Amino acid sequence: MSLFETFNSIAFVVIMMLGLYTLIARQNLVKKTLGLGLFQTGIFLMYITLGVRDGGVAPILQEGAPLTYTNPLPHVLILTAIVVSLSTMAVALALIIGVREEYGTIEADEIATIDRADAEEGA
Amino acid sequence: MNSETSMLPVLIVLIPLVGGVLAPIIGRGIFGWLLALVTTGAATFVSGTLLLYIHAQNTLTPPFAISYPLGGWPAPHGIELKIDLLSALLATLVSGMGFMVTLFSRQGVDDEIPADRRRFFWSLWLLAITGLLGILITGDAFNVYVLLEISSLTIYGLIAMGRQRNRQALTAALNYLVLGSVGASFILIAIGLLYAKTGTLNMADIHAKLLLAPVDATVLTARAFLLAGVALKMALFPLHLWMPAAYSTAPSAVAALLAATATKVGIYMGMRFIFSVFAMSGGAALSDANILIIGICCGAAIIFGSLSAARQPSLSLLLAYSSVAQIGYIVVGMTVGHIDAMTGSILHMVFHALIKGGLFLCAGILIYRLGTTRLEDLAGLGQRMPWVSGAIVVGGLGMIGIPGTAGFISKFYLLKGLILSGHPVLAGLVLIGSVLAAIYTWRFVEVAYLRPAGDTPLRNGLPFEKFLPVLLLLGASIYLGLQPGAIIDVAHDAAQQLLGGSP
Numbered sequence: 001m002s003l004f005e006t007f008n009s010i011a012f013v014v015i016m017m018l019g020l021y022t023l024i025a026r027q028n029l030v031k032k033t034l035g036l037g038l039f040q041t042g043i044f045l046m047y048i049t050l051g052v053r054d055g056g057v058a059p060i061l062q063e064g065a066p067l068t069y070t071n072p073l074p075h076v077l078i079l080t081a082i083v084v085s086l087s088t089m090a091v092a093l094a095l096i097i098g099v100r101e102e103y104g105t106i107e108a109d110e111i112a113t114i115d116r117a118d119a120e121e122g123a
Numbered sequence: 124m125n126s127e128t129s130m131l132p133v134l135i136v137l138i139p140l141v142g143g144v145l146a147p148i149i150g151r152g153i154f155g156w157l158l159a160l161v162t163t164g165a166a167t168f169v170s171g172t173l174l175l176y177i178h179a180q181n182t183l184t185p186p187f188a189i190s191y192p193l194g195g196w197p198a199p200h201g202i203e204l205k206i207d208l209l210s211a212l213l214a215t216l217v218s219g220m221g222f223m224v225t226l227f228s229r230q231g232v233d234d235e236i237p238a239d240r241r242r243f244f245w246s247l248w249l250l251a252i253t254g255l256l257g258i259l260i261t262g263d264a265f266n267v268y269v270l271l272e273i274s275s276l277t278i279y280g281l282i283a284m285g286r287q288r289n290r291q292a293l294t295a296a297l298n299y300l301v302l303g304s305v306g307a308s309f310i311l312i313a314i315g316l317l318y319a320k321t322g323t324l325n326m327a328d329i330h331a332k333l334l335l336a337p338v339d340a341t342v343l344t345a346r347a348f349l350l351a352g353v354a355l356k357m358a359l360f361p362l363h364l365w366m367p368a369a370y371s372t373a374p375s376a377v378a379a380l381l382a383a384t385a386t387k388v389g390i391y392m393g394m395r396f397i398f399s400v401f402a403m404s405g406g407a408a409l410s411d412a413n414i415l416i417i418g419i420c421c422g423a424a425i426i427f428g429s430l431s432a433a434r435q436p437s438l439s440l441l442l443a444y445s446s447v448a449q450i451g452y453i454v455v456g457m458t459v460g461h462i463d464a465m466t467g468s469i470l471h472m473v474f475h476a477l478i479k480g481g482l483f484l485c486a487g488i489l490i491y492r493l494g495t496t497r498l499e500d501l502a503g504l505g506q507r508m509p510w511v512s513g514a515i516v517v518g519g520l521g522m523i524g525i526p527g528t529a530g531f532i533s534k535f536y537l538l539k540g541l542i543l544s545g546h547p548v549l550a551g552l553v554l555i556g557s558v559l560a561a562i563y564t565w566r567f568v569e570v571a572y573l574r575p576a577g578d579t580p581l582r583n584g585l586p587f588e589k590f591l592p593v594l595l596l597l598g599a600s601i602y603l604g605l606q607p608g609a610i611i612d613v614a615h616d617a618a619q620q621l622l623g624g625s626p
Contacts, residue, residue, distance in 0.1 A: 023301065036304055043311055050319050074318065077265055081311060084272045088304050091279055095297045098283065102290040111294055 008049040016042030029099065029106045033092045040085040047078040131169050132191040132204045135214055136257045138166045139221075143249035150242035156232070159225045159245045163252065166218035170256070174211040178613055181208055186620045190262070198262065199325035205262030208617035209469065213391055214259045216473055220383040220480050221252045223592040227484050228376035230586060234491060235374045236284055244284055244374075251277040251380070255388045264314045264400070265324045267392060268307065271356070275303050278385060282373040288490070295368035302365045306355030310392075313349035316341050317400070330400050346401050350413070353396065357389030359417075359454055360424030363447045370446070371439035371496075375487030378439065382446055383480030387472050390450070394457050398621045417458045422552045424451030429559030433566060438496035438515075439486050441563055442479065445522060448556055449475045455549050456537045464540025465618035470610065471533035474521070474600055478530065481596035482518040485511050488589055493579050498566070503576025510585060512571045514593050519564030521600050524557050529604040532611065 015038060022035025056070035096106055103111050142162030146155055173189070181187040188207035192198060206214070225248070236244050254274025258267055279300045285292030318324060320341045321332040333342060351362075358366040366386075370378045428448030435441040453475065456468025488511050489496050504512040517528075524530035534553060541550040603610050 020305075023305070029297065032301060036301055039305065040308055043308055043315070046312065047315050050315060074315070077318075077324075080265075080269055084269065084276075087276055088272070088300065091276055092297065092300050095279070095283055095293055095300065098286060098293045099297065102286065102293060115291060115294070 002054050004052065005049055008045060012042045012045040012049065014042075015039075015045060027108045027110075029096045029108060030093075032108070033089060033096065036092070037085065037089055040081070040088075044078050044082060044085075047074045047081070050074040129191075131173050132189055132206055132260060133193070134169050135166055135173070135218070135260055136253055138162050138169065139218075139249045139253040139256065143246050143253055146246035146249060147242050150245045153229070155242045155245035156225070156229045159249055160222070162249055163218055163222040163225050166252070166256065167215065167222045170211060170214035170218050173206060174208075174215045174613075177206065177208055177211050178616065181616055181620070185616070186623055188620070199323050199328035202266055203262040203325060203327075204260050205327070206260050207620050208613060209391070209394070209621055210259045212469070212473070212613055212617055213387065214256055216476055217252065217255050217259065217384045217388065220476055221380065223480065223596060224376050224379045224383070224484065227379070227487065227589055227592040228374075230491065230589065232374070232376060235288055237287065240284065244281070247277040247280045247284075248377075248380075250274075251281060252384075255384055258388050259391060262326050263324055264317065264326055264329060267395075268311050268314055271307055271310065271392070274385070274388070275300075275307060275356075278377075278381065279303070281377045282369050282381075285373045285377070288374070289372045291368065292372035295365070295372045299365040299369045302355055302362075306352040306362075309348045309352030309355070313345040313352065313396075316345035316348070320345070326395070326400050330402065333401070342401070349396050349401075350393070350417075353389060353393040354420070357386050357393060357450060357454070358447060359420055359450055360427055360447060361420070363424070363428075363450075366447065367440055367443040370443035370483075371437065375483065375490050379480050379483035379487060382442070382483045383476040386446065386450055387476055390453055390457070390472060393454070394621060397457070398460075414458050418455060418546070418549055421451040421455035421458065422549065424448060424454075425552050425556035426559070429556055429563060433559070433563040436497055436499075438489065438498060438501065438567065439483075441498075441566070442482050442486060445560065445563060446475075446479060448560070449479065449522070452534070452537060452553060452556065455553070456540060459541060459544045459546055459549070460622065461540040461544035462615070462618055462622060463536050463543060465622060466611065466615045467533050467536030467538075467540055469614040469617055470529075470536060470607075473610065473614070474529035474533050474603065477596050477600045477603075478518050478521040481593050481600070482515060484589070484593045484596070485515045485518070488585070488593070491589065492581050492585070494582070495579070498570050500577055500579045501567075501570050502574040504571035506576055507581065508585070510590060511593075512567075514590075514597055515567060515571070516564070517597050517601070519560075519567060521597070521604070523560045523564060527601070527604055529600040529607070532604060532607045536611075 019035045019039030019042060022038060023032050026032050051071040051074040053068055053070055056068045059069040059072050100106050103114055105111060139162050142158055146158055150158055177187060188205055191204040193202045193204060232241060232244060251274050254270045257270035261267060279296045283293055283296035317329055321329045323329055355362045370382060425448045428444050432441045432444035435444055453468050453471050456464040486496050493500060521528040521530040524534040537553055538550050
């Protein structure tokens, strides 16, 4: 395992955990969404690291090139996952706009208080 | 496979996909509903044909599965659609439930979704069904992730469309989005680790390569991530927190579709990965520690879900918490890896989809006519809406598992399998769960039949097209309870294929 791989392996776990912590600990819905984005970015880094080989070059066939190529497949896969992550983010932000319109706040704890008050009023 | 049926596998996803793309363009007014009805009906026909074909072939030459190379690129390098008996059975179930709920929901959607949003509703609706069907028939691990996200993203949007009736739909959808994305990301990590280990994404190929390599930390980590992600998606206790709010605030059609299909597809993913990808040669797919952990989760799901269901203020929430318990039954059956328990698990998936789908449709009728499903507003429902409350009681009996209903057959197989495989404690939990189901069903009976009629005004008549799907679904559950031969046959063969280890 090269230095690059070791560093990346540690880095992607750290990034993921930072994202997960933000997701759990923050009350602001936009910050929660950013945490989710950070969490997914960590996974992108993992996939990108998977494809790398020591001394590998871009997998383009050319004369006199070295025989070691990086594996393009994980990169292609993660391109799809990036698009998915982007769409998730867009849907989340659209929902947060709706929440702001209906509740007038984007703090999760305040929304919970409003919902509880609604439930008691209805009962 | 002859030339007439050779295109069928890809049509299962292609038909609803095309419908979903067309819906925003031509889906104005009633055309959106008609389009959804035609596409889900066609998908049901195709998957039903495949189910019959595969079942017939499997009886002749077991194990039989259809493999379809997308774009003509053969597996393992190309993406392969692989349909075995379990895939075909669940694809028929998902598209059939999609058809039934679509049939149900013309007026409901008119009632609950603003006019300018309806064509987008139908688009999301069909794309969600596309994603769910795709997961069932693909043989490629990364494809599972992409299709999972297609179905999840559209379902978040569908749940949020309940904001007209209840603004909590937005927070419920957002909650589900955050938890669902974390779950899907876990599955993505697991697929990445499997790729790192085996260098392939085709499920059968991964399985073949895992059999040759020693089990090491990479495989175990992948399995742990996968189980956690799938448990989130199928709402297995204690990862069910997104589900009750989402089911009770979503538009009634969406709640019925989700309850009947989305969690079932999550369970299918679990079954497929555990038994067709991770299964070790000759041994059980899960270690004793795994079975212990999942068994505890299932037991807690059954007890906690049933007890919570008995304390809920509204019928929608009661049904949602009862789903938490029912998922416990299904998962406990697949965990022990015994043929009878697996048969029971597959049967329970089908029956629970029929019963719970029918019950959520009843809740939809209540919302359509009363505007609420709060239990205190349902007082005296037995006199005011005799047909609907009768249907709810029939569904409730099916959930308890009274002999003569479908629920009895599946629980019988579950119990038999759990006892034969040496897990009497889990079998005991299944029995206790049935008693608890009787308690929460009784709560509805008590409110509907033993209390004086309430004064909540009734709107609209009982539309026949709304009650027809309820009759068909609950009627099917009774029919299958009395004549279970054929479906047991299919479920048993599907369980056999699954436990045989090859996808």
